[in-house]
Amino acid sequence: MKLKPVGILMIPIFLVVIIIVFIFSADNSNDRDTTSNLDCANNLNLAGNQVSKDTEKNAQIIWNYLVDKGWTKAAVAGVLGNLQQESNIDPTSTNPSSGAHGIAQWLNGRSTNQKSFAKAHNKNSDSIQAQVMFLYEEANGTEKANLGDYAKNSTDPAIAAIQWQLRFERAGENEANNSGRAQYAQYWYNKFKDTKVDSSNSNMTTITETSETCDTEAGRVLKVNGSTTKWWNDLSKWANKWADQTPNNYSLGGNPANLDNAATAKAIQGATDCSGFTYWAFNKIGIPLTRTSQTQWNQNIDEVKKRDAKAGDLVFFYDPVDSGAGAGYSHVGIYIGNNQMIDQQGAGIRKEKVWEANNSGYGTWTKVSYGRIKESILPAKYK
Numbered sequence: 001m002k003l004k005p006v007g008i009l010m011i012p013i014f015l016v017v018i019i020i021v022f023i024f025s026a027d028n029s030n031d032r033d034t035t036s037n038l039d040c041a042n043n044l045n046l047a048g049n050q051v052s053k054d055t056e057k058n059a060q061i062i063w064n065y066l067v068d069k070g071w072t073k074a075a076v077a078g079v080l081g082n083l084q085q086e087s088n089i090d091p092t093s094t095n096p097s098s099g100a101h102g103i104a105q106w107l108n109g110r111s112t113n114q115k116s117f118a119k120a121h122n123k124n125s126d127s128i129q130a131q132v133m134f135l136y137e138e139a140n141g142t143e144k145a146n147l148g149d150y151a152k153n154s155t156d157p158a159i160a161a162i163q164w165q166l167r168f169e170r171a172g173e174n175e176a177n178n179s180g181r182a183q184y185a186q187y188w189y190n191k192f193k194d195t196k197v198d199s200s201n202s203n204m205t206t207i208t209e210t211s212e213t214c215d216t217e218a219g220r221v222l223k224v225n226g227s228t229t230k231w232w233n234d235l236s237k238w239a240n241k242w243a244d245q246t247p248n249n250y251s252l253g254g255n256p257a258n259l260d261n262a263a264t265a266k267a268i269q270g271a272t273d274c275s276g277f278t279y280w281a282f283n284k285i286g287i288p289l290t291r292t293s294q295t296q297w298n299q300n301i302d303e304v305k306k307r308d309a310k311a312g313d314l315v316f317f318y319d320p321v322d323s324g325a326g327a328g329y330s331h332v333g334i335y336i337g338n339n340q341m342i343d344q345q346g347a348g349i350r351k352e353k354v355w356e357a358n359n360s361g362y363g364t365w366t367k368v369s370y371g372r373i374k375e376s377i378l379p380a381k382y383k
Contacts, residue, residue: 078160081185158263229312301371
């Protein structure tokens, strides 16, 4: 077993260590391809969506109820971001395929429990009041172990939204849409944190994209010693943007565009994987890498000797053992010179020493290789 785990080894399912930073055992391989749109606005796909006054009214009821119970405003906004994604905050909403019902799309036993709870409290099970009461009951009962101190410790609405999804909703991969949940949460937080529901005569209110949910600016150039590639200055602005700011954000197969959003970039198990990070950073400067570490090795680079490697090259790690994601080059990082790299791993996006082959302190890697981007895929300005 690797000390720096790779593959689908052991991504724990919604463990309960709550200190605002969760110690999850995330791994570093990324042999899962995903279709990714690196344009932030298109990825979020929310600008211009409209929220009816009925939805606002229901959101206000939930907000007032949970804030009154002592939940932080960020925590409540995180809940609302999820409920809008799940049901448009409609207590009568039913998924025609699964039968999931209500604001949180409760299913099977949880749906039965919700109806029983409403009956016991002499309320219509499809009323917003009954459903927010049951949500609160679950959060402090059957779901307490998953949620921990979410209600008291959440301080960022967008990150809270992703944590609520991971720990309470537990949405399937195709339904997660963490970026959407995060933006909805930020919207509700901004709307309710100081004022009550808009009392104008308008029947609709429009969600707009904000810098808080769509971060399209590059970071600063990372100054390094030694030789650099022609694209290093441009690349480093993106490669270094989230470095050492994203503890435990690794998500196997996660959409690289999650790194466009501060909330999903920093969310526990909410961002992307190692090749998703390199894919994102290089595509930002017009260099079209493929999506997995093995295909980046096979298709995007020409191998170079370690002594000839420059900042802006890629560094690959070979494992002959299939640890759940296939044997081969199952980890990749961006070389920054002086035997250092920036990579996306279980502990987040980090600047660190290049891992050593055949050293148990770094895992079970048997080979470390370096590659320079093929000239055929370089934009003219980098040739």
